[in-house]
Amino acid sequence: MNVTSIREQFPLIRAKPKLAYFDNAATSQKHESVIQAMDIFYRSQNAPVHRSVYKLAEGATEAYENVRNHVREFLNAKHREEIIFTAGTTASINTVVSGLAEGFRKGDRILLTDMEHHSMIVPWQAAAARKGLRMDFAPLTHDGRLDMPAFKTLLAKRPKFVGITHVSNVLGTVNPVRAIVRLAHRIGAVVLVDATQAAAHMPLDVRKLDCDFLVFSGHKVYGPNGVGVLYGKRELLKQLPPFIYGGHMIERVGREGAIYAEPPAKFEGGTPPVPEVVGLGAALTFLQKLGWKSIRKHEHKLTTYALTALQSVSGLILLGPTQTKGRAPIFSFALPGVHPHDGSALLDREGIAVRGGHHCTQILHESYTLSGSMRVSLGIYNTKEEIDRLVVALAKVRTKLYG
Amino acid sequence: MDRDIYQEEILEHYRHPRNFGAIKKPTYSSSAENPLCGDSIVLELRIKRNKVDDVGFTGSGCALSTASASLFTEWMRGKTLAQLRKAKPSQLFHLIEIPITPVRHQCVLLPLKSLQRALGP
Numbered sequence: 001m002n003v004t005s006i007r008e009q010f011p012l013i014r015a016k017p018k019l020a021y022f023d024n025a026a027t028s029q030k031h032e033s034v035i036q037a038m039d040i041f042y043r044s045q046n047a048p049v050h051r052s053v054y055k056l057a058e059g060a061t062e063a064y065e066n067v068r069n070h071v072r073e074f075l076n077a078k079h080r081e082e083i084i085f086t087a088g089t090t091a092s093i094n095t096v097v098s099g100l101a102e103g104f105r106k107g108d109r110i111l112l113t114d115m116e117h118h119s120m121i122v123p124w125q126a127a128a129a130r131k132g133l134r135m136d137f138a139p140l141t142h143d144g145r146l147d148m149p150a151f152k153t154l155l156a157k158r159p160k161f162v163g164i165t166h167v168s169n170v171l172g173t174v175n176p177v178r179a180i181v182r183l184a185h186r187i188g189a190v191v192l193v194d195a196t197q198a199a200a201h202m203p204l205d206v207r208k209l210d211c212d213f214l215v216f217s218g219h220k221v222y223g224p225n226g227v228g229v230l231y232g233k234r235e236l237l238k239q240l241p242p243f244i245y246g247g248h249m250i251e252r253v254g255r256e257g258a259i260y261a262e263p264p265a266k267f268e269g270g271t272p273p274v275p276e277v278v279g280l281g282a283a284l285t286f287l288q289k290l291g292w293k294s295i296r297k298h299e300h301k302l303t304t305y306a307l308t309a310l311q312s313v314s315g316l317i318l319l320g321p322t323q324t325k326g327r328a329p330i331f332s333f334a335l336p337g338v339h340p341h342d343g344s345a346l347l348d349r350e351g352i353a354v355r356g357g358h359h360c361t362q363i364l365h366e367s368y369t370l371s372g373s374m375r376v377s378l379g380i381y382n383t384k385e386e387i388d389r390l391v392v393a394l395a396k397v398r399t400k401l402y403g
Numbered sequence: 404m405d406r407d408i409y410q411e412e413i414l415e416h417y418r419h420p421r422n423f424g425a426i427k428k429p430t431y432s433s434s435a436e437n438p439l440c441g442d443s444i445v446l447e448l449r450i451k452r453n454k455v456d457d458v459g460f461t462g463s464g465c466a467l468s469t470a471s472a473s474l475f476t477e478w479m480r481g482k483t484l485a486q487l488r489k490a491k492p493s494q495l496f497h498l499i500e501i502p503i504t505p506v507r508h509q510c511v512l513l514p515l516k517s518l519q520r521a522l523g524p
């Protein structure tokens with residue numbers, strides 16, 4: 001993979017060659033083809049989808065539905081109706097939680113982990129308060145991996161639902177999702193895999209994982225904001241109640257009530273974000289053309305390099321695994337005496353964009369007795385030279401604050 | 404770089420915050436959290452004859468929230484309850500002097516949030 005040429009393909013990166021953009025876990029930059037696809041759509045294809053029968057609208061519908069086929073293939077799902085377009089991961093998770101919770105009873109248990117994103121935790125907390133559900137959180141090992149024995153102990157309480165992030169947005173840990181799904185299915189739990197951080201870094205195969213639901217956002221896979229995916233097994237989606245009620249998600253509406261449409265329409269109430277879906281399709285094409293093999297090779301090299309580089313910074317405390325194996329290029333750390341806000345504001349002056357804060361994982365940070373950390377999350381356009389600059393800049397941060 | 408938020412005046416308050424620490428027999432106290440980073444500041448006040456007799460804050464924050472708490476607690480000394488109740492965001496921005504980007508407003512305003520919670524509605 002030629003990184004120089006990749007960098008040329010991202011308009012923002014091309015325009016700001018001196019900026020080391022290290023906040024890819026929050027949002028990635030957009031590939032040229034994504035912006036172009038959306039631009040072309042608005043200029044020459046824009047029309048409402050699904051209901052109008054003139055040619056322009058049929059073209060728009062086709063473009064939209066083609067991306068559904070594309071995502072099916074991207075995730076290796078069995079059926080195209082298993083792919084639902086949403087506004088993003090948060091909307092996808094809320095759809096699942098709200099629907100499943102309706103069928104749960106007081107005392108039913110929900111099993112999450114200490115490394116879940118707020119978008120997994122908070123919807124369940126709200127549902128738990130409404131329905132009297134009980135929530136368990138599987139703890140982590142000291143090096144930021146899921147504590148499997150503890151997870152199995154909690155699984156023995158027979159939760160109805162297991163929610164697990166494929167890759168931690170803070171620790172970079174890649175969870176053994178396939179094994180977890182198998183264990184959870186043995187006790188009959190429904191499993192939702194949060195693949196938001198995994199989607200840009202590794203191939204996803206829902207049939208291999210055998211997960212019941214899987215979600216991700218377009219804006220973290222070099223695609224547009226405002227669009228995400230909810231994959232669900234066909235039978236489960238048929239049973240799951242809708243989440244957003246309105247136009248398009250119905251088969252028939254009368255004064256006495258409505259009959260809902262079949263999935264995917266059942267979960268796509270309202271006018272969908274068609275240009276964004278088209279842009280998402282372009283992002284997936286870009287990733288597939290580049291190929292997982294070369295993406296992984298480049299990111300593997302960056303990960304190994306960053307792990308060594310960061311650990312050479314005096315006093316730096318790295319959260320999460322210290323080995324490249326089973327790790328994505330996401331690194332959070334604390335620098336004693338340097339508040340993450342100050343650290344990231346000072347790194348910004350050196351042309352380095354990192355995130356400082358709790359990254360929507362307050363429970364995780366609490367388990368490390370930290371209120372926040374600094375996070376460097378890499379993407380395919382990042383380079384070793386940028387990591388070198390980070391190491392130099394980190395040393396300057398302390399000098400600036402303490403003289 | 405005269406508009407630098409990390410200028411010496413701020414950093415000096417960060418390194419050596421005034422009124423840092425718990426106080427004796429507080430009459431009012433409350434904590435507030437910065438949703439941006441999860442930092443919290445606990446503010447304690449002792450009011451005597453309707454005036455601030457002592458004030459202190461604890462907790463850990465970034466340079467901006469610490470400097471803001473340091474400056475704001477200095478300002479609070481000797482003020483009346485009525486004056487404290489009237490304190491507005493502009494007061495803190497005035498004390499900090501330098502222009503603050505919107506994302507970090509919350510850092511500067513954290514001590515005010517604590518004060519408002521302490522005094523109640």
Ligand SMILES: Cc1ncc(COP(=O)(O)O)c(C=O)c1O
Pocket residue numbers: 025026088089090091117119120165167168169194196197217360
């Ligand atoms: C692991 C994980 N889950 C969920 C989300 C939420 O995604 P979004 O904000 O796109 O809905 C994020 C990112 O913020 C994430 O990193």
